[in-house]
Amino acid sequence: MAKHILSVLTENKAGVLSRISGLFSRRGFNIDSLAVGTTQDESISRMTIVVNGDDYIVEQVCKQLNKLIDVIKIKRLDDNDTVSRELSLIKVAANNKTRSDIIQIVDIFRAKIIDVSHETLTIEMTGTEEKHQALIDLLTPYEIKEMVKTGTVSIERGTNIISK
Amino acid sequence: MSGAKALIKTLENEGTEVIFGYPGAANAPIYDELSKSKIRHILPRGEQAAAHAASSYAIMSGKTGVCMATSGPGATNLITGIANAYMDSVPLIAITGQVATSMIGRDAFQEVDITGATAPFCKHNYLIKDANDIAQTLKDAFYIASTGRPGPVVIDIPIDVSTSVIDYKPPHKTDIRGYKPNVKGHPLQIRKICSAIAQSKRPLIIAGGGVGASGAEQLLAEFSQKYQIPVVTTLMGINHSSRCGELLIGMIGTHGVLEANTAVRKSDCIIVLGARLGDRAYTIVHSENSDAVIAHIDIDPAEIGKNVGTHIPIVGDISVVLQQIMKQKIDCNVSENARWANSLIELKKKKKVFKDNKQTANPKSAIRLLSELTGGSAVITTEVGQNQIWTANNYSLSGGGAFITSGGLGTMGFGLPAAIGAKVAAPDKTVVAVEGDGSFQMSLSELATIKQWNIPIKIMLFNNSQLGMVRELQRMKYSSNYFAVGLDGSPDFVKLAGAYGIEASRVSSNDELPDAISKMLRGDIPYLLEIPVDKDESTL
Numbered sequence: 214m215a216k217h218i219l220s221v222l223t224e225n226k227a228g229v230l231s232r233i234s235g236l237f238s239r240r241g242f243n244i245d246s247l248a249v250g251t252t253q254d255e256s257i258s259r260m261t262i263v264v265n266g267d268d269y270i271v272e273q274v275c276k277q278l279n280k281l282i283d284v285i286k287i288k289r290l291d292d293n294d295t296v297s298r299e300l301s302l303i304k305v306a307a308n309n310k311t312r313s314d315i316i317q318i319v320d321i322f323r324a325k326i327i328d329v330s331h332e333t334l335t336i337e338m339t340g341t342e343e344k345h346q347a348l349i350d351l352l353t354p355y356e357i358k359e360m361v362k363t364g365t366v367s368i369e370r371g372t373n374i375i376s377k
Numbered sequence: 378m379s380g381a382k383a384l385i386k387t388l389e390n391e392g393t394e395v396i397f398g399y400p401g402a403a404n405a406p407i408y409d410e411l412s413k414s415k416i417r418h419i420l421p422r423g424e425q426a427a428a429h430a431a432s433s434y435a436i437m438s439g440k441t442g443v444c445m446a447t448s449g450p451g452a453t454n455l456i457t458g459i460a461n462a463y464m465d466s467v468p469l470i471a472i473t474g475q476v477a478t479s480m481i482g483r484d485a486f487q488e489v490d491i492t493g494a495t496a497p498f499c500k501h502n503y504l505i506k507d508a509n510d511i512a513q514t515l516k517d518a519f520y521i522a523s524t525g526r527p528g529p530v531v532i533d534i535p536i537d538v539s540t541s542v543i544d545y546k547p548p549h550k551t552d553i554r555g556y557k558p559n560v561k562g563h564p565l566q567i568r569k570i571c572s573a574i575a576q577s578k579r580p581l582i583i584a585g586g587g588v589g590a591s592g593a594e595q596l597l598a599e600f601s602q603k604y605q606i607p608v609v610t611t612l613m614g615i616n617h618s619s620r621c622g623e624l625l626i627g628m629i630g631t632h633g634v635l636e637a638n639t640a641v642r643k644s645d646c647i648i649v650l651g652a653r654l655g656d657r658a659y660t661i662v663h664s665e666n667s668d669a670v671i672a673h674i675d676i677d678p679a680e681i682g683k684n685v686g687t688h689i690p691i692v693g694d695i696s697v698v699l700q701q702i703m704k705q706k707i708d709c710n711v712s713e714n715a716r717w718a719n720s721l722i723e724l725k726k727k728k729k730v731f732k733d734n735k736q737t738a739n740p741k742s743a744i745r746l747l748s749e750l751t752g753g754s755a756v757i758t759t760e761v762g763q764n765q766i767w768t769a770n771n772y773s774l775s776g777g778g779a780f781i782t783s784g785g786l787g788t789m790g791f792g793l794p795a796a797i798g799a800k801v802a803a804p805d806k807t808v809v810a811v812e813g814d815g816s817f818q819m820s821l822s823e824l825a826t827i828k829q830w831n832i833p834i835k836i837m838l839f840n841n842s843q844l845g846m847v848r849e850l851q852r853m854k855y856s857s858n859y860f861a862v863g864l865d866g867s868p869d870f871v872k873l874a875g876a877y878g879i880e881a882s883r884v885s886s887n888d889e890l891p892d893a894i895s896k897m898l899r900g901d902i903p904y905l906l907e908i909p910v911d912k913d914e915s916t917l
């Protein structure tokens with residue numbers, strides 16, 4: 214089953230997120246990730262939803278989402294023509310012995326250290342899912358204490374935009 | 378003016394003539410205003426009946442039905458009716474009272490999250506937090522409920538919103554950027570369906586409830602007549618196919634008739650008009666007819682391809698699309714189609730004889746008699762169970778008649794309040810509620826509503842002392858292990874009607890049926906006719 218990226222423009226109103234997440238669970242669709250925020254127009258939110266499923270499922274997801282009155286527009290983004298990013302904050306154990314090794318790894322990934330304590334380093338990392346996974350793999354031996362991810366956000370390359 | 382007054386004023390402006398509702402504390406301000414309005418209020422004996430009656434009123438009148446309830450238990454009692462309206466695409470506004478905005482989320486007395494609860498089975502819902510939004514929200518709600526694929530819209534109004542005082546501003550025309558139903562079929566698809574019809578040797582129309590929602594009854598009849606295409610229906614399509622005359626073959630699906638299912642199996646080009654092809658109808662279409670070209674016309678794009686693979690998808694309003702199709706020149710062999718239609722008509726004409734039993738009457742014969750005696754022009758509502766299928770397959774609807782039933786949800790207890798709603802919408806029509814004794818007992822408190830508001834409906838009650846359809850299921854699938862289907866302890870229904878001041882009688886054999894049914898139909902008074910039925914009578 215392939216991953217599909219949907220960009221969904223919705224009214225920026227109370228209850229919209231629950232309508233959308235409710236629809237997914239009710240119809241048995243699986244969400245890989247969902248990220249939401251407002252757009253340049255404050256009255257509109259934009260969600261990036263990554264769905265796992267075959268063509269039939271994704272078509273159903275789009276059609277059912279479209280039926281929600283608060284959904285303004287949906288676009289299936291073509292993976293090859295899309296830039297996708299995810300941001301994560303990773304708190305990893307660090308001591309005098311390991312700190313410089315970790316910083317080196319962070320540098321290679323062009324990630325950032327955004328907080329330091331005697332026992333931890335907190336890393337901010339932006340990138341594709343694969344890049345995240347690679348970083349996580351390298352940090353795991355040092356003990357990841359805590360981690361939080363935004364979910365994927367995507368936008369089309371070039372001049373393409375989603376018209377309302 | 379108060380929020381409550383703005384609400385009533387907007388309802389009046391939307392053309393609401395009747396509300397089926399039940400009062401309580403949270404909607405008391407609305408009731409106070411309603412008392413001053415010319416809108417008629419009917420108090421059923423439970424909120425579920427209010428929602429069913431308002432739905433049936435909507436189906437019968439072609440307008441949007443309105444029901445109302447208080448917060449908490451009032452609102453939850455509406456839920457079955459809302460879900461029923463959603464499944465059968467009925468335009469319905471459900472207005473619920475809510476606890477004060479400052480109390481929301483604190484588990485206040487009679488607080489439930491009704492917008493949360495109804496989200497999965499309503500077209501849209503609103504929790505109004507500012508009285509200034511009432512008029513516009515209500516107008517938008519009517520628009521959403523009645524356009525596109527119709528459905529229920531729930532409006533939850535906290536009591537402080539009802540009582541707060543505002544400067545009323547009339548709402549402007551509805552313009553919702555996320556809601557623009559597409560009514561016109563794509564020209565390329567129109568050309569495709571025309572050539573499919575031209576190439577087909579055995580074309581068939583499956584008519585569903587969408588035909589009625591689009592007001593396409595006449596166009597459907599003209600279309601099928603013009604090209605001699607036979608018509609079969611879903612349960613929800615029965616109400617909208619009566620004008621097709623001889624070309625109407627019958628209902629498809631697990632509870633349909635042989636000739637209709639045969640038609641589906643043999644057809645090489647199936648034109649689906651406004652039907653979901655739900656599991657009960659679709660198994661037959663899909664598994665046994667995979668070679669046929671399937672064209673699906675529906676205003677709801679999400680229905681197309683959901684249950685049945687479709688070769689020619691057409692999103693649009695059925696009336697508009699049928700007009701588009703009929704404007705094209707279709708080069709089809711009409712006489713060949715007529716021959717195919719005739720073969721199905723012959724199959725249909727094969728006489729069915731029903732056995733007579735001395736102690737009971739045959740329900741299928743009874744429905745056929747009802748059909749003859751009313752000339753097919755009565756408004757029939759049904760319950761769910763065997764009674765529903767007996768009626769669907771044996772009442773021949775003619776123009777002017779209607780068949781109102783709970784299709785998608787299969788809701789027992791729908792029929793009696795539905796008859797009330799239909800009679801309120803069409804007071805000049807004869808309205809007959811066909812009841813099963815199980816279903817009847819889910820709504821029989823509505824006898825009081827019939828009496829109080831003088832709603833003279835006819836009740837034809839099939840009494841098999843059983844939950845007949847479930848008993849049949851236990852016979853077929855569970856080695857006749859009959860359990861929890863006996864209805865011993867039911868009252869004497871003739872006496873019960875009498876207690877409500879409703880005339881009633883009982884027959885004991887088929888011979889008595891003609892006179893008894895004629896008597897039931899006489900005069901514009903409520904009447905209950907009880908017909909004892911063999912508990913092992915089959916559905917089909």
Ligand SMILES: Cc1ncc(C[n+]2csc(CCOP(=O)(O)OP(=O)(O)O)c2C)c(N)n1
Nearest residue numbers: 762763764787789813814815816844845846
């Ligand atoms: C509210 C509700 N509960 C349960 C059912 C399941 N059910 C379907 S048919 C049926 C029996 C109906 O009995 P009755 O109304 O006496 O009609 P009959 O089948 O005997 O004609 C039942 C229990 C249902 N459809 N609706």
